[in-house]
Amino acid sequence: MAVKREKLVAPGGSAQAGEASPASGTRPGSELSGDKQDFRIRQLRARDMLRGDLEGQELEKYVEERVLTTTMDKAVAWARSNALFPATFGLACCAIEMMSIVAARVDVARFGFEAFRASPRQADLLILSGRISIKMAPVVRRIYDQMLEPKWAIAMGACSSSMGVFNNYAIVPADKFMPVDVHVPGCPPRPEALMHGILKLRKMIQDDPDTGWRDGYHARGTEEVVPAEHQDTAVNVFKPRNTAGA
Amino acid sequence: MTTDVTRTASDYRQMEESISMAPVESLGTDELDQELLTLNMGPHHPATHGVLRLLVTLDGEVVRDLKPIIGYVHTGIEKTAEDKSYWKAIPVVERMDYLAYYFNAMAFCGATETLLEVEVPPRAQYLRVIHMELNRIMSHLVWLGTSALDLGAMSMFWYCFRDRELILDLFEQSSGQRMHTRYIQVGGVAEDIPRGWAEKVREFTAQMPTRADQYKDLLANNEIVLQRLRGVCPLAESELLKLGVTGPLLRAAGNPWDLRKATPYCSYEHFDFKIPVGSEGDNWDRFAVRVAEIYESVKIIDQALDGLPEGPWITDDRKVALPPRHELATSMEALIHHFKLVTEGFRVPPGEVYYPIESPRGELACFVRSDGSSKPARVHMRDPSFVNLQATAPMTEGSYIADLIATLAMLDPVLGGIDR
Amino acid sequence: MPDAVGLELLAQELREADAESVLDTLYFRDKGQLIVNPAAIRTTLEHLRGKGFDALMSVHGVDYHPEEPRLGVHYELLDMGALDRLTVKLRVPLADPHVPSVTPDWPTADHQEREIYDMFGVIFDGHPDLRRILMPEDYEGYPQRRDFPVGGEPVMFTIDEAEGKAYTQ
Numbered sequence: 001m002a003v004k005r006e007k008l009v010a011p012g013g014s015a016q017a018g019e020a021s022p023a024s025g026t027r028p029g030s031e032l033s034g035d036k037q038d039f040r041i042r043q044l045r046a047r048d049m050l051r052g053d054l055e056g057q058e059l060e061k062y063v064e065e066r067v068l069t070t071t072m073d074k075a076v077a078w079a080r081s082n083a084l085f086p087a088t089f090g091l092a093c094c095a096i097e098m099m100s101i102v103a104a105r106v107d108v109a110r111f112g113f114e115a116f117r118a119s120p121r122q123a124d125l126l127i128l129s130g131r132i133s134i135k136m137a138p139v140v141r142r143i144y145d146q147m148l149e150p151k152w153a154i155a156m157g158a159c160s161s162s163m164g165v166f167n168n169y170a171i172v173p174a175d176k177f178m179p180v181d182v183h184v185p186g187c188p189p190r191p192e193a194l195m196h197g198i199l200k201l202r203k204m205i206q207d208d209p210d211t212g213w214r215d216g217y218h219a220r221g222t223e224e225v226v227p228a229e230h231q232d233t234a235v236n237v238f239k240p241r242n243t244a245g246a
Numbered sequence: 247m248t249t250d251v252t253r254t255a256s257d258y259r260q261m262e263e264s265i266s267m268a269p270v271e272s273l274g275t276d277e278l279d280q281e282l283l284t285l286n287m288g289p290h291h292p293a294t295h296g297v298l299r300l301l302v303t304l305d306g307e308v309v310r311d312l313k314p315i316i317g318y319v320h321t322g323i324e325k326t327a328e329d330k331s332y333w334k335a336i337p338v339v340e341r342m343d344y345l346a347y348y349f350n351a352m353a354f355c356g357a358t359e360t361l362l363e364v365e366v367p368p369r370a371q372y373l374r375v376i377h378m379e380l381n382r383i384m385s386h387l388v389w390l391g392t393s394a395l396d397l398g399a400m401s402m403f404w405y406c407f408r409d410r411e412l413i414l415d416l417f418e419q420s421s422g423q424r425m426h427t428r429y430i431q432v433g434g435v436a437e438d439i440p441r442g443w444a445e446k447v448r449e450f451t452a453q454m455p456t457r458a459d460q461y462k463d464l465l466a467n468n469e470i471v472l473q474r475l476r477g478v479c480p481l482a483e484s485e486l487l488k489l490g491v492t493g494p495l496l497r498a499a500g501n502p503w504d505l506r507k508a509t510p511y512c513s514y515e516h517f518d519f520k521i522p523v524g525s526e527g528d529n530w531d532r533f534a535v536r537v538a539e540i541y542e543s544v545k546i547i548d549q550a551l552d553g554l555p556e557g558p559w560i561t562d563d564r565k566v567a568l569p570p571r572h573e574l575a576t577s578m579e580a581l582i583h584h585f586k587l588v589t590e591g592f593r594v595p596p597g598e599v600y601y602p603i604e605s606p607r608g609e610l611a612c613f614v615r616s617d618g619s620s621k622p623a624r625v626h627m628r629d630p631s632f633v634n635l636q637a638t639a640p641m642t643e644g645s646y647i648a649d650l651i652a653t654l655a656m657l658d659p660v661l662g663g664i665d666r
Numbered sequence: 667m668p669d670a671v672g673l674e675l676l677a678q679e680l681r682e683a684d685a686e687s688v689l690d691t692l693y694f695r696d697k698g699q700l701i702v703n704p705a706a707i708r709t710t711l712e713h714l715r716g717k718g719f720d721a722l723m724s725v726h727g728v729d730y731h732p733e734e735p736r737l738g739v740h741y742e743l744l745d746m747g748a749l750d751r752l753t754v755k756l757r758v759p760l761a762d763p764h765v766p767s768v769t770p771d772w773p774t775a776d777h778q779e780r781e782i783y784d785m786f787g788v789i790f791d792g793h794p795d796l797r798r799i800l801m802p803e804d805y806e807g808y809p810q811r812r813d814f815p816v817g818g819e820p821v822m823f824t825i826d827e828a829e830g831k832a833y834t835q
Contacts, residue, residue, distance in 0.1 A: 088292050092319050092662050093344035093425060095296070096388065103407030118292040133665070135802045136289065136297060136318040143290055159321075162821060165338055169809055169817030170322035170801075175833035176819075187341075188425055261803035317800035322817075324785075325810050360695050487721060490774025501746075508749055597694050600742055600753060602723070613740070615728055623812075628724040628742070636777055665800055 074206070080124070080150065081205035084198075087123035088116045089143065091130025094157035094188040098129040101198075106191040113198065120146040125201070127194075128180070131159035131171045144178050152205070154197055155180040158187045265313065267303060282310060289318045293396050293651045296661030300638075300650075307646045312639040316632075320665040327625040331591030332358050332432060335622060339612070340426050342627050343663030345388055348374075348381040349605040351430040353612035353627065356511065357601035358432045361594045361616050364566050369557040370434030371513040376447065376550045377420070377429060378512075379543040383454065384413045385606040386536050386543075390461065393533070393655035397474055399465060409457055412450055419443055432592075433567040434560030444551050451544045451551075458540045466537075472530070479641045479653040480528035489640070490633045493608025495657065498535045499527030505604035512603075517549045529649075532656040539606075566592050591620035600628075607631050607658055629663035673698035676752075680713060699753040704739075704765050707756055711741065711768055719743035719752055722772045727782035731812035735759040737788050741768070758788065767793035785810035 045058075090098060101108045108114050117123040120143045132140055144153065153174070158164035160174045161183040174180050181204060184197035200210050214220055267284060288299040297318035303311040323342050327335040339354045340347045352374060359366060366374075391406030414424040420439050421427040429436050465471045483499040496503055504521045506514040522538035524531025560567045568587055569580035586592075594616040602611035608630025615624040634657060641657075642650045670693040677691045677700060687706035692699040702710050711722070721744040728738040735757040743752045758765055767790035769775045779790045780799040787808035790796055798805060807814055822832050 089290060091297055092321075093341060096344060096425065099388075099392075099403075100407060100411070102403075103411065104404050105408070105411045120290075131319060131321050133318055133320045134805075135320065135800075139289055139297075139318065163819050165341060166321050166323065166326045167816075167818035167821070168322040168326045169815070170320050170325075173819060173833055190424065258802065258804050265797075317798075317802070320800040322809060325814075325816060328812075329816055363695075488773050490722060490772075492723075503746055508746075509751075598699075598728075598740075598753075599695055600697070600724070600740075600751070602751075609723060611724060611742070613724070613726055613742075624728045626724075626726040626728075628726065632777060632781075633724075633774055636774065 077206050081202040082112045084113050084125045084152075084202070084205075085115050085117045085123045086113060086125040086127050087120050087143070087147070088118050089126055089129065089140075091128065091132065091136065092159070094129035094159070094186075097188040097191050098127055098156065098194060100191040101194055103191075106195050108195065108198070111195075111199070111202070120144075121148060123147055124151050125198075126151065126153045127156050127198075128153060128160040128174050129156040129188075131157075131164060131166065132174055133171050134169075137172050137177055140174070141177050150205075152181045152201055153178060154182045154184060154194075154201060156184045156186075156194055156197070157189055158185055161185065265301070267301075267311070280305060293654065295392065295654060295659055296664075298635075298654075298659060298661055298664075302647070302650065304647070307648075309642050309645055309647065309650050312642055312650070314635055314638060316635070316661070316664050318665065319661050321662075323666045324625050324627065328622055331620045332594060332622060333587070333591050335625065336431065337426065337428050339625065339627065340428065341662065342666050343605065343607070343610065343629060343631070343660050344425070345385040345660050346381060346605045346607070346610070346663075347426050348378045348430055349603060349610050350612075350627065351428070352378060352512070353601055353603050353605075353610050354614070354625065355430050355432045356603065357599045357612040357614040358594060358622075360599045360601055361597055361614060362432070362566060362592070363595075364433050364561050364563050366434050366512070366561060367558045368513065368555045369438075370559050370561075372550045372554050373435045373439060373559060374430055374512050375514065375517070376547050376554075377417070377435075379546045379550070380413050380416060380447070382606045383540050383543045384410050386540050387413075389536060389606075389655075389658045393652075393658075394465065396651055396655040397471060399468070399471065402461065402464065405457075405461065405464075409454070416443070416447055416450060419446065431560060431567070433563065434558070436560075438559045444554070447547060447551060451547050454544050455541055458537060462537060466534075474648070474652050475530040475533055475656070476528060477526070478529045478649050479645050479656075480526055481637060481641045483527065485640060486527070486637060489637045491608065491637050493604070493606070493630050493634070494532060494535045494539065495527075495608070495634055495637065497521060498524035498531035500525055505602055505609060509602075511601075514546075516553065517546045519543075519545050519549075529652055529656045536606075536658070593618060593620050594622070602628070605630060607660065607663070608634060610663075627663070627666060629666065631657075631659045631661075631663045632666075635659055635664055669693075670698070673700070673752075676700070676714075676717065679717075680710060683713060684709060697751060697753065699755060701755045701757070704756045704758050707741070707754070708766050708768055708771060710754060711743070712771060714743055714752065714754070715771075718745040718748055719750065721746055722768070722774050723751075725768070725775045725778040725782065727786040727788060727810070729786060729810065729812045730757065737763050737786050739765055739782060739788060760787075763788045764791055765789070766791050767796075769793050784808070787811070 100106060102114060124147065126144055126147065128140065155161040155174045159171060162173050163171060164187055182197045182201045184194055186193050203210055283304045285302045285304055287302055289297040299315040299318065301313040301315060302309055323338055327338050330338060336351055336354060340350045342350050387406040387410045391403040394402030417427055418424050420443055421429040421436060481499065483501050486496050486499050492503060500523060502521045502523045507521060519542045522535045522542065524535050564580065564583040569583055573580040574584055596616050596618040598615045600611055600613045602609050610630055611628040613626040613628065614622050617623040638657060642653050673691050673693055677688045680688045684706055686703050687710050688700055688702055690701040722741060723744045724742040726740050728740060730736050730738055736759060738755055738757045741754040743754060756765065765788055767779055769779060770792060777799060779793055780796060782788050783790060783796050784798040784800050785808060797803065801809065826832050
């Protein structure tokens, strides 16, 4: 059944890739990267649909393909991000602050994350709260492996992200043996800081990640790098090397 | 069910299998239907209070033997502290027993002050006492919350952490940090308390006894708590002494050994407080002793606030403590002292000192060996939980797994201190 | 604390029982220290238990590198009745780091001696279960010896990411 949809078309919007979808306004490009011809076909169909030229089956198929799928992805991502089950995985001091987010002041239940699961099979978020010793690292990896996809990891505190206060033989940064999505700095991070990190993760899961300031200000490429010919002669430049045992 | 085909000579699993259970397995041979099961609890387990791994040999549900395996949060704190000057080693050492950070710092600073023979001004001593007792209350609250959670009384967790937040607010007001505050320094405390802090502490101590009464009402007459704790896993005082157990565990068994009273340090002799002591040494007594200690700590804090002397909050010895900032603009020596202290640190005369204090878990002592330079040559923290953990096996022999969980909770092990 | 005189009397008693047990006495910062012969540690501690020091509070190790004998073990004794503390120390060379274990007499020394073995490599003869306690079972080396490197990871910066050296690469 042809539906007149001219009202919803932004001026000049129908020919552009993706803005044609009336219901959700998402870019279809996220799952359709690839075939240009395929893309052109979809583009034409979108235009046809908006002019009311698609009818019946075609229209339904179009709607199903375009609108529902992407909305469904978004809906699933929204559901997942608002109902994360963290694993009870306290290692050291940061674990006490992680317990504080469950407590009443910074109430993680507001966001839906209070169901800490003991079994990694039921959890989807691993909060590495504390220092990971070399004896514990294989255990952590095993627990991470036991978690089912999709799963995320937050390295809470300075020790799990980057050795923290103790730069010595006994501990290992989490990035060396498992993928970490969010690093929360602090020693220990305030419960509010951890909450901020978890909410950043939530945004990432919803495919709307917070970009760092460099991306936000389009400042990629402005990192200070001493050119190779000046490496040894440049003065007052902190050379980030050999900081083991610092 | 091993999947790894290539095995190296030093295979971790083989090493673990070398732990022999033979002496225990022979226990079950004279009865029929006796089958001992060795179960691995942890290191990732909701009830093990940190990353403690227990190899439990079970006969049905009865624990026949227990072998704790630790080291899963070993951080090399003692080794790192050797690399840092005394001032810079305080934050490192503080992170050992992460619920008693003021005590870690106190033990280390006390040992260093003994070596330096520097005197701590009375105001600093009282401020240290106030902060340490607040920390003791906070540690007991975390213990109470998590132990009740282990027993199944989940709402206690939220109540205890609510009070813990009040204490952490006080710490934040006095030092800027909630945990690991670096407030206790060599020679005194880092800075004086802000205006209004004493009143806020009094507000807290005014309502803490009522709160503790509420917790007692919630738990102490509860049939389930009583059944799970009364008469469960007692251990005689003589056994505890042989195992070197100190702190609330020893006091629960009837021995009123408390270093604050026995060998007072840091002005504890000025305060009037009692030592709660149990009679049977079972889990119930351990629970009751810790809850009673909260009241005593509140008393100490009130007395300390009442008698808080005026004066400097850190020693005047500029070779040990930083000069106040305003002096740097006018005095050359102050500038030089500041420079030396910040870059190299103060040098400590050579010697070895063992400084014990009473932490919420028992005797926490710091051994410092100085070789005359500005960095310690050896720092060893005698952690109470490390020694107390050895009592787990004798305590839980012959009890059920559920009792094992309750006993672990009542033991109050903090793995950061155990593993350092 | 037994004062300096008391310490000397104690040392004299011990020497009467066994002439070679006490090598030295030291009274430092109001606390007595006895330096004993490693072979005589068990008898010394038993004798001291008889004098009232019935609680062994701590057993810990020290590395005196570069002085020899290099590895030391300290025993902190406590007399709860008389409120006394006493330190008993011994030193063993790296070439022969054997010390009789006091665990059969003092069960509290169990985990503590294992820790000294783990961290310093001192071998306690007669210990029921001497294996590593804090480091992984198959770890090589004794970390808290002074010549063992502190170790650690280099701190990573954005420049390292740009050069492809970050942890996750």
